[in-house]
Amino acid sequence: MSLERVRSRRPLVHNITNFVVMNTTANALLALGASPIMAHAVEELEDLVRVTDSIVVNIGTLDERWLYSMLKAVQLAKEFGKPVVLDPVGAGATKLRTRAALTLLENSKVSVVKGNFGEVSALLGEVGRTKGVEAMVYEERVAKDLVMRVARRFGTVAAVTGPQDFVSDGRRVYAVKVGSENVSRVIGRVTGLGCVVAALIGAYLAVEDPLRATVAGLATFKTAASRASKEAPYPGSFHVKLYDWLYRVGGDDLIEEIEVFEIEPQGIAEVNSHN
Amino acid sequence: MSLERVRSRRPLVHNITNFVVMNTTANALLALGASPIMAHAVEELEDLVRVTDSIVVNIGTLDERWLYSMLKAVQLAKEFGKPVVLDPVGAGATKLRTRAALTLLENSKVSVVKGNFGEVSALLGEVGRTKGVEAMVYEERVAKDLVMRVARRFGTVAAVTGPQDFVSDGRRVYAVKVGSENVSRVIGRVTGLGCVVAALIGAYLAVEDPLRATVAGLATFKTAASRASKEAPYPGSFHVKLYDWLYRVGGDDLIEEIEVFEIEPQGIAEVNSHN
Amino acid sequence: MSLERVRSRRPLVHNITNFVVMNTTANALLALGASPIMAHAVEELEDLVRVTDSIVVNIGTLDERWLYSMLKAVQLAKEFGKPVVLDPVGAGATKLRTRAALTLLENSKVSVVKGNFGEVSALLGEVGRTKGVEAMVYEERVAKDLVMRVARRFGTVAAVTGPQDFVSDGRRVYAVKVGSENVSRVIGRVTGLGCVVAALIGAYLAVEDPLRATVAGLATFKTAASRASKEAPYPGSFHVKLYDWLYRVGGDDLIEEIEVFEIEPQGIAEVNSHN
Numbered sequence: 001m002s003l004e005r006v007r008s009r010r011p012l013v014h015n016i017t018n019f020v021v022m023n024t025t026a027n028a029l030l031a032l033g034a035s036p037i038m039a040h041a042v043e044e045l046e047d048l049v050r051v052t053d054s055i056v057v058n059i060g061t062l063d064e065r066w067l068y069s070m071l072k073a074v075q076l077a078k079e080f081g082k083p084v085v086l087d088p089v090g091a092g093a094t095k096l097r098t099r100a101a102l103t104l105l106e107n108s109k110v111s112v113v114k115g116n117f118g119e120v121s122a123l124l125g126e127v128g129r130t131k132g133v134e135a136m137v138y139e140e141r142v143a144k145d146l147v148m149r150v151a152r153r154f155g156t157v158a159a160v161t162g163p164q165d166f167v168s169d170g171r172r173v174y175a176v177k178v179g180s181e182n183v184s185r186v187i188g189r190v191t192g193l194g195c196v197v198a199a200l201i202g203a204y205l206a207v208e209d210p211l212r213a214t215v216a217g218l219a220t221f222k223t224a225a226s227r228a229s230k231e232a233p234y235p236g237s238f239h240v241k242l243y244d245w246l247y248r249v250g251g252d253d254l255i256e257e258i259e260v261f262e263i264e265p266q267g268i269a270e271v272n273s274h275n
Numbered sequence: 276m277s278l279e280r281v282r283s284r285r286p287l288v289h290n291i292t293n294f295v296v297m298n299t300t301a302n303a304l305l306a307l308g309a310s311p312i313m314a315h316a317v318e319e320l321e322d323l324v325r326v327t328d329s330i331v332v333n334i335g336t337l338d339e340r341w342l343y344s345m346l347k348a349v350q351l352a353k354e355f356g357k358p359v360v361l362d363p364v365g366a367g368a369t370k371l372r373t374r375a376a377l378t379l380l381e382n383s384k385v386s387v388v389k390g391n392f393g394e395v396s397a398l399l400g401e402v403g404r405t406k407g408v409e410a411m412v413y414e415e416r417v418a419k420d421l422v423m424r425v426a427r428r429f430g431t432v433a434a435v436t437g438p439q440d441f442v443s444d445g446r447r448v449y450a451v452k453v454g455s456e457n458v459s460r461v462i463g464r465v466t467g468l469g470c471v472v473a474a475l476i477g478a479y480l481a482v483e484d485p486l487r488a489t490v491a492g493l494a495t496f497k498t499a500a501s502r503a504s505k506e507a508p509y510p511g512s513f514h515v516k517l518y519d520w521l522y523r524v525g526g527d528d529l530i531e532e533i534e535v536f537e538i539e540p541q542g543i544a545e546v547n548s549h550n
Numbered sequence: 551m552s553l554e555r556v557r558s559r560r561p562l563v564h565n566i567t568n569f570v571v572m573n574t575t576a577n578a579l580l581a582l583g584a585s586p587i588m589a590h591a592v593e594e595l596e597d598l599v600r601v602t603d604s605i606v607v608n609i610g611t612l613d614e615r616w617l618y619s620m621l622k623a624v625q626l627a628k629e630f631g632k633p634v635v636l637d638p639v640g641a642g643a644t645k646l647r648t649r650a651a652l653t654l655l656e657n658s659k660v661s662v663v664k665g666n667f668g669e670v671s672a673l674l675g676e677v678g679r680t681k682g683v684e685a686m687v688y689e690e691r692v693a694k695d696l697v698m699r700v701a702r703r704f705g706t707v708a709a710v711t712g713p714q715d716f717v718s719d720g721r722r723v724y725a726v727k728v729g730s731e732n733v734s735r736v737i738g739r740v741t742g743l744g745c746v747v748a749a750l751i752g753a754y755l756a757v758e759d760p761l762r763a764t765v766a767g768l769a770t771f772k773t774a775a776s777r778a779s780k781e782a783p784y785p786g787s788f789h790v791k792l793y794d795w796l797y798r799v800g801g802d803d804l805i806e807e808i809e810v811f812e813i814e815p816q817g818i819a820e821v822n823s824h825n
Contacts, residue, residue: 018313019294019297019313020297020298020301020313021298022569022570022611023298023570023571023573023574023741023742024298026570026741026742027740027741027785027786027789030738030739030740030741030785031739031785036741037640037643038568038569038570038611039611039612039640039644040611040613041612041613041614043613043614043644043645043646044612044644044645044646044647047643047644047645048643048644051643061297061314061315062316062319063315063316063318064316064318090312090314093322093323093326094314094319094322094323095318095319095322096316096318096319096322097319188305189305189306189522190302190305191298191301191302191305191311192298234518234519234522234523235302235305235522236302236306236514236515236517236519236522237515237518237519239515239518239786240515240786240787240789240790241786241787243784243786243789244784244785244786244787247739247784247785247786248784293588294569294588295572295573295576296573298573335588336572336588336589336590337589338590338591338593339591365587365589368598368601369589369593369594369597369598370593370594370597371591371593371594371597372594463580464580464581464797465577465580466573466576466577466580466586467573467576509793509794509797509798510577510580510581510794510797511577511581511789511791511792511793511794511797512790512791512793512794514577514790514793515790
């Protein structure tokens, strides 16, 4: 199983990410069992991309100097054949962020792009009623269509997170759903948890193809979050328990907590459930 | 009540703040019920200031590039009529910080300036026995006078935090006092909690005038801190519980924990107490 | 005892450190009882170095602008006679980091250099099987020799951290060992704890000579970590309890948890043990 392969291989995951979540995502990766490195200096990117197992690029707290580092990193990733996951934080909220996300997608080989509904919509030029980074509008009925179109447009795996997550490789669409309803509420009260999902996908990219890595990252996060929210319903304590559960979570927990559906043109076929 | 209005409106609070506390203040705002965004790139400031409800400027870990972003942000705030709270972290400790705080106050329309005793003193050119950012000397007997003078000098609401907080709009002075004595001790053992106060004031500025927003921010913080310290007397656990209580705190908690006095020339009139 | 002197004096510890751990190390220093300040702007370094009690330089998330600040800070430290502890995070992983560490060591008077096995090896040009920042290979059998050679080469106190820590002033070598075996495992699952050790050494440098300060920093960290791990075996909860125990830890705890051996050419003489 992918989770065990991450833990035995301890992949090196190189993050160029925002100031708000650096500590959060490094701790999430360590708790899971991966080896994070945070580095942005252009002078050392080649040394790092050469040895890393995957790269996580996150455009929160962006400025021109960090964007330059990100562009260089994704070009090196293409050269060295390393998988990249892009988290387009704030795309749609500002022109700088939207353009940066598109530039990164168009000038490299991104394996996975993962965002909330507003962010992923912005990649197609569809700016909705976006309000801030954390409070994007989530529209389930169009999210399924959206991931398919983004995946095809950019030749990547695309994921939209929300109460239910949707993932597509451009052909198929999967939905990842957690049993507990309450977990989404508390997830929205802690900063950087979307960024944690991208980082976890980065860890799985070292041991899986992009579609499976994305589903595994989403499922692992939601399982750990669900378990944590049962022990601690308030945001501070929940946040602490989330790291505990990223460390503790096993394959059986995922099977108990998560349902993954393949959504076909004709209907919905459940592919992984505890029922 | 202001707290309920913050929670129902979920105001977008734009923070240009220091590296140490970005995660802390984002989590505090989310726990309270606001929507934080952290961004500093000059290229996207106009897009953000246009839609934000308020702006928090905090000069910790300052350098010239961040100061430039802050100056641009407060000028845009003036243009778009958005309220600004300034946290002059480290004013008085270095000439760079003192000058930066004064430049921000003099070149824009700051609604609220909030600092500890040493920081706020430095705004009047009165550098006291300042030792570091966290360990400023607190002198209650002159703090009341200080907030009045700073409020008048800069045409703003001024607040000095300490075991007892003082707030003035240049005419009146209010004292915000928490019942429990022990809470100040543990507050001093966690970084960024002064910055959290400024961020909470930022959230209230979206729904209240500057004087009321400042009192509400101080009272909310102290209430949550007091409740947290009763559950967890040590700094790591207290810090976690503080987010829990920013989420849990309600109007009744504030009334139980906090006393707000209006201090008049003739004496002290209690305006809000549980007695 | 050193610990009580730190708590009564509350030394000002100036940190130029990486984005990932700024919050972590500031909170660790506050919990212990020191006064941290985080600042990197060249314009304010002289104001700060003049009044600080010690300086912590940490080259994680390095870039050329931060390196320039670090070089200026260590030169000012030499001028003002302030002790410096260097944490060469990632030395050996990239040429930029290795060169930066060597430049800092060779152009100033560093009191203590502390790293993991891979990082300290890199200072002698011995790049081993280095994998990332967190997962350096630890080789106890050569670590003792390594600290002695690094201490002599750079005229500093050198420390290598691992399941057992080794410290040398170039003449003697000490080993710092914690009773509990499990603590190393969970320490490796939280980011920035090596950086916390360097910060604690910085606090002790204000009240002790470099050799004693280094042993005290290592022993304090391991004691607090050991106590925390007994209360909380998973990384999120352990991390929280670590701050609690940095606040709670006393001299008796150190004596109970830690053994410090002086390793002589002829053998091992235990100098501090609970036996």
